[in-house]
Amino acid sequence: MARAPLRTDRLIGSVISHFFLMLGAGFILLPFVWMLLTSIRPASEVFTAGFNPIPSSFAAGTNYSEALTKSPLLQYMWNGVLVCAGILAVQLLVAIPGGYALAKLSFRAQPVVFGLVLFGLTVPVQVTALPIYIALANLNLLNTYFAIMLPFFLSVFGIFLFRQFFKSFPQEIIHAARLDGFTEAEIILRIITPSAVPAIAAFAVFSITSHWNDLYWPLIVTTSADHATPPLGMMIFRDQETGSNYGALMAGAAIITAPLILVFLFAQRQFVRGITMTGVK
Amino acid sequence: MDRRTLLQSAAGFAALGLMSPMIARAQSGVELVVTHCFPGHDGFHTEIANAFMAANPDVKISFTNSPPTYEEGHSLILRQALTNQLPDVYYSGFHLLPPLSRQLTERGQITHLDSFLATEGDAWKTENYSPRILDLGNFDGKQMAMPFNTSTPIFYFNEELVTQAGGDPANFPDTWEGVFELAAKIDALGDDVDGFYMGIHTEAGDWFWQALVYSNGGELMDAAEKTVAFGDEKGLAALTLTKRMVDEGKMNLRENQQGVQQFYAGKTGILVQSTAGLRATTDSVGTNFTLRTARYPLADATNGRLPTGGNAQVILTTDPAKLDAAWRFSKWVSGPEGQTVAVKFSGYMPTSLVAEQEQYLGAFYKENPNYTTSVGQIPVARKWFGYPGKNSNKIIDIQRENINLAMRGEMPVAEVLAKMVADTQGLI
């Protein structure tokens, strides 16, 4: 039987796999491409029939400046930075020690706490929103950064993730540290945390993207623009009553998405490693 | 355990004792906190408020974030009522005014306007507002709100497509029969061209259904709001119209926004929409085609009416120190200064009689005849109806499903109507 050399087989395989990957990538990227194209189109061209990638007149300036000036988008993005940073900081402060306690320390309540964490994974934010809202209101805390951040201080996902990650951390190193005289807190601070950089990166990507993009909760607890987060800045262009300004909406979307893509690109290597090392099994 | 303790215990567990509220508002003169729905309205609200503040330096207007819909705004206000976080002034959708004013009156968290109107005097009243407009904000015998934005459904059409189909843009049909005939011709112009679109089967509320029933001279409920009233032949005519849109008007049952987008793209001949979207539609259409508007046909020329969309301003503050400023603001926004801006920005109909005068909107209307269509419909505008009870949204959802059944031909229209009446009655 005549046979093509292995190299050719492999080449064909690679071409086929690229073909499917590009097809998939096309599917994934389609909305982004359209977002960018729309963000540089004048309103009248957005709906011209057909799929003409190149706009006949550029309205990038108008759309982007409208996105930035009509709503205090920059202010919102700054709020977003503060809120995401605050949430992430508290989440890490809670989840790293919590994850360590669940993974490496033995205490009687451990299974109960872990059970609660697993339970928490299934509870969507909508369930707890109203009681927390009322509590915040009674404490006179609405319209504060604190109110936007509070429900997310607890990330059961984070606790779970760090627990999984720490599970695979060599027990011997912790033993060595105890022999060396580290207190448990110092083990967390000086041994566990530096080793958890990939997990922190992975977690940060999830945390930042979801709270940067969150619309639901900020809309409930903030009524002034002082604390609003980025998606609220886009709401102004999306109006069911009078019709949406698609160009500015997409420009706004592009503006607020860009930092996240940068964050992801920056953390990508660590992120993938973090996910891999937490051993999703 | 009563509600109070329930809520207090809810608060108790969250008593983290970490922060005190740091909402220290700069108090130079009076500050009014204002909430309106639709972030898209921010533009004209800000402009109006700026002008107001320039004229009234002692008053500071500050806006909260805008809820994206009337429903969400309503929910926001109710939550804030619970927690005493209410703004001083709020713009409520007309259909939500009855529950809002009733609940807040009960809680003592709203100020009715009768005494202010009395102070201004009747002459002022008649000079500025038509009684029909004022009535939109009047419930249980009290003036609860000053109407701000009002709208009626109108027809938008694509002049080029109408012409191509042999229609006359200058004499747009004023009967459904004429509309459907024209729509069918437009539809025949090409595979990718639709004749007619009205998102009655997919819209958010039941405004279009109300328009169909009212324009046929029908009623949704009896005067006591106990019994469903659209089970009659007028209701049947209304529901039959939906079926005819599909059969005769060749309407595709697209999702609402997609139907609208299709019109923007110049691929739909006739679109039924609120006049409120005129400005946005004009912008979106741009140079794609020539946008024209026409009046909504009244099947019953004498008793036919149209529901008034839009919103009215309520004063929620009960603080005597703020009331005067709030009333001044109320007068301003519903007066010619406010209305001029709002109309130009949206396409809404003015609520102020004065605003229609030459120095305000007169010139604008002459230059933009599309904007006058709805003004012509003011005489037939009536209140936007809201169902009583707990299930108003559910009623609307169920009705919409029934309308779909009729339009999709899955059930004879008469049967659907009977079912729809029964479903509605069951939920009241």
Added chain:
Amino acid sequence: MSHLELTGLSKSFGTTRVLNDVSLSVRDGEFLTLVGASGCGKSTILRVIAGLEPQDSGSVQIGGRSVDHLRPKQRNVAMVFQSYALYPHMSVAENMSMPLVMQRLNLAERLPLIGRLSPNRRRVMTGIAAEVDTVARQLQIEALLTRKPAQLSGGQRQRVALGRSMVRHPDVFLMDEPLSNLDAKLRVHMRAELTDLHRRLGVTFIYVTHDQVEAMTMSDRVALMDEGRIVQLGTPSDLYHNPSDLRVARFIGSPQINIVSGTTTGQGIRVGEALLPITVSCPAGQVVSVGLRPEALSLDPVAGRPHVAARLTRVENLGAEVFLHFALQESGAPLVLRATLQDYERHKTRLEAAVALGVECARALVFDGAGHRVDHASRAAQRVAVPA
């Protein structure tokens, strides 16, 4: 003084008994090895001594005082782990100075930023650095001080781990299979280095391994463990030449000891057709196991001396010596004989057929049905000279 005393240690994980009433006394400065198959409980003992795991009962004394109530760091023991357990994000110098930092700086001074404000801190740190340098020089790793563990070879990591335990001048060194992650060549080398280190430091070493060669070559005394108990405690040569138990005989020695089963008679022990003139104290007719180290068999049967008939099955030629694998003629039981290359060459042609293998009965080890050693007269009389 740092002699170490374990009394009645027991521990279970769930229903598994990992330590079963273990008592052990380790002299000050002794090198004691715990050896046994994996799962025998040897590592658990180490962790109990260190205080990393609690015992269910029993007590640990170091230098005459009970340490049961002390935390690991208070027991002044150092431990070298199988995986070395170096802190991956710290340099070698940091790894090595950690125990001293923890000892000499108080909690506030150890804090990341605030700690730097303390004037005491710098003085202490300078002192520590000097000590680390000294130890690093001793271990010849002074050139590696700035590297991270990931940049080190296995042998280097091993030395850093040693260094980290040395800087503390502990009373007791605990070593948990420290050589098992090294390759064969390096392992041989490190064996010598470790014993050398022990001699120089003169401190008590407790060393855990599953490798009998390590146990044999390095220790003053060896405790062989099985199923959570110490089976035999003695010098390496004791364990090799005088195993008290069949398990010990099997575990120690490579190639493994030959075990043939035989029956006691009045004249000796019958193995197949051969009668080995070994008189044991147990009654006749009992089945016993006769252990014969490979060197207790010879290719040159002297007339009149006992021998067994066997058939050669395989030759393993290692160059320096040859392992000859036989099957016992009657039972087919395997026997390994250790011969020099010269001996093998001399007998090569004879080995093609069944041969008689000489048995040095004086070196035979007899075990009863329960696996316990049974002493016998011939052995007692001709006790081989054992190295001290």
Added chain:
Amino acid sequence: MTVALNTARVSPGRNAQMRAEALAGYAFATPALILIIVLLIAPIVVVFLLSLTDYQLGALDWSWVGLTNYSDMLGDRVFLRSLGNTFIYVAIVVPGSVILGLVVAILVQERTKSKAIYQTIFFLPVTTTLIAMSVVWHFLLNPALGPVTSLARALGFSDFDVFGDPDLVLVGLAVIGIWQLVGFNMILFLAGLTAIPRDLYDAADIDGADGAWDRFARVTWPMLGPTTLFVVVTTTITAFRVFDTVAVITRGNPQGRSDVLLYTLYKVGFQDFNMGPASAMTIAFLVFVLVVALAQAFIIDKRTHY
């Protein structure tokens, strides 16, 4: 559990280390525990209590109604329909995003230079704002103007109206759901794939595994068992929570065929303000998700014996 039992048996004072460890365990778990109680347990208790009342948001009086809300719910057409729709949505999104995620992961895994690029592209949807992306999808799937339909038309398919056709609407929403989840699942699968020893593929090659399919069916798929189940559980939980796309694009239309649990719950609670029934639905929703998650976790436990 065994760990806890052991700890229990060691009497305090027996071992300083164990005591210190337990103490530290409690200390480190306390912040998490407090937050769990304050932000999770207590609100759920409040919601449960509300589900036993007829409380309407803003109303001044209310009363206990026992389990009426629950029994009403079981007879409520809209609720039952949302439940059904949610299950259909889950039934499309879970296999869709899991299988696609797996396929992409396998293809991406084999790439060397372009791996990072593909990885980033497929992960992009996770980083974006859904309200903007829903608008975009809405347009992309526009039956007359959208590029997807023009492409379909160019390829000779008949027109389809994703969000207008009652039979297609859940499929359309599911496509968006899949679009969002594929990248995430891909990352999880990539993690699982890296953990498969290369030796197994070599062994399969030598054993006579014939090409990619055999390798996949005989090695990859069985070896990914635990990962797959994890992915399925997380995807299921996520899919159950579908809300944004429905709220932004279809609002339950057409004919309620895109009503899903959380959206219905939202309408009842936040548009009709019927907190009692909404709370009952919330509790029901929680129970559903919990049951599904527990069932899957149980299977994971049984399946991860290798």
Added chain:
Amino acid sequence: MSGLSFHDVSKRFGQATVVDRFTLNVAEGEFVALVGPSGCGKTTSLRMLAGLEEASAGRVMVGARDVTDLPARERNLAMVFQSYALYPHLTAAENIGFALSLQGLGKATIKDRVQRAADRLGIGHLLGRRPKELSGGQRQRVAVARCIVREPAAFLFDEPLSNLDAKLRGTARIEIARLQKSLGITTLYVTHDQVEAMTMADRVVLMEAGRIRQIGTPMDLYHHPVDLFAATFLGSPAMNLLPGEVRHADGEIRFLSAGLDLRLAGTVRCAPGQVTLGLRPEALERLPPGPNRIAISGIVEHVEHLGAETLVQFAVQGAPGTVMTARVPGGWAVRAREPVALSAAQTALHLFDATGAAVPLHFTGPAQASADRLVPA
């Protein structure tokens, strides 16, 4: 069953050449071990034969068939991996029968053949277990059974014993060797452990840095290493080395190193120059120096008692810094810091020139006979 051969096979990864012009013929039924330090290219060579790596150049043959371009599955070779590569989700029986099921054989046939193969390795009772439930030794046997069940053209082993502990390794290597002989199947065996190579193989291929350094029988390599590398790689403890110089003076041939002066006169013919002298540990004996023996003494540094034998490390007197290891029978009670006097037969000496190549030693006189005797016929 058939022979195996490599013809000028090379493997390059980018710039690095991992295997350089590897040529080897393995006869039918022969057991050949590839041995060398890690990274020497032995595993890569094996994998190229198996079809798991592509050869950058050259051809590989199984019997008369050129399999260079065939995928692994068509080469009819069986392989045991270092990690055993058992499928964790399959039972032992399914693992063993995996290849057969891929061939589409009937269930009964598979069951029968699996049972026979398993019985042969003494794991017949473990067939229902999964790899996780097996010990290291049992897994290793399952891996071997998986190979023999297929009746392949040849066996390939990639360090199959390196994951076993020392004890098991000893028994397993005998088992494998025995099995190979009884099946008579061609075997290529990769290991870094010289003991395995020496004890199991018919021929040993010693590799370093991608090249073959020496091919020969184990005894060839042990007794006639072609260079320093081969000399030190084989044998444990390693050969003792002593750098120095060979001088011809006064009709004598002398080896000089620091203060050491060994006379080789009259027995050895050897060119003068810088050399390294090699002496295996077992060549150092507690015998008095005599004719044709050289004396080496020193101070004991370290003693390792292994029971039957004792390893004595001592500092060589006259050569400061040089430590040699002697391997002596177990009965000798020697202690650290004591002096020792040992001697070695001249026939046991190895000399290597400055490049490391072995210098042929030509013995004259009566020692000749004994030197020849060292080499097995």
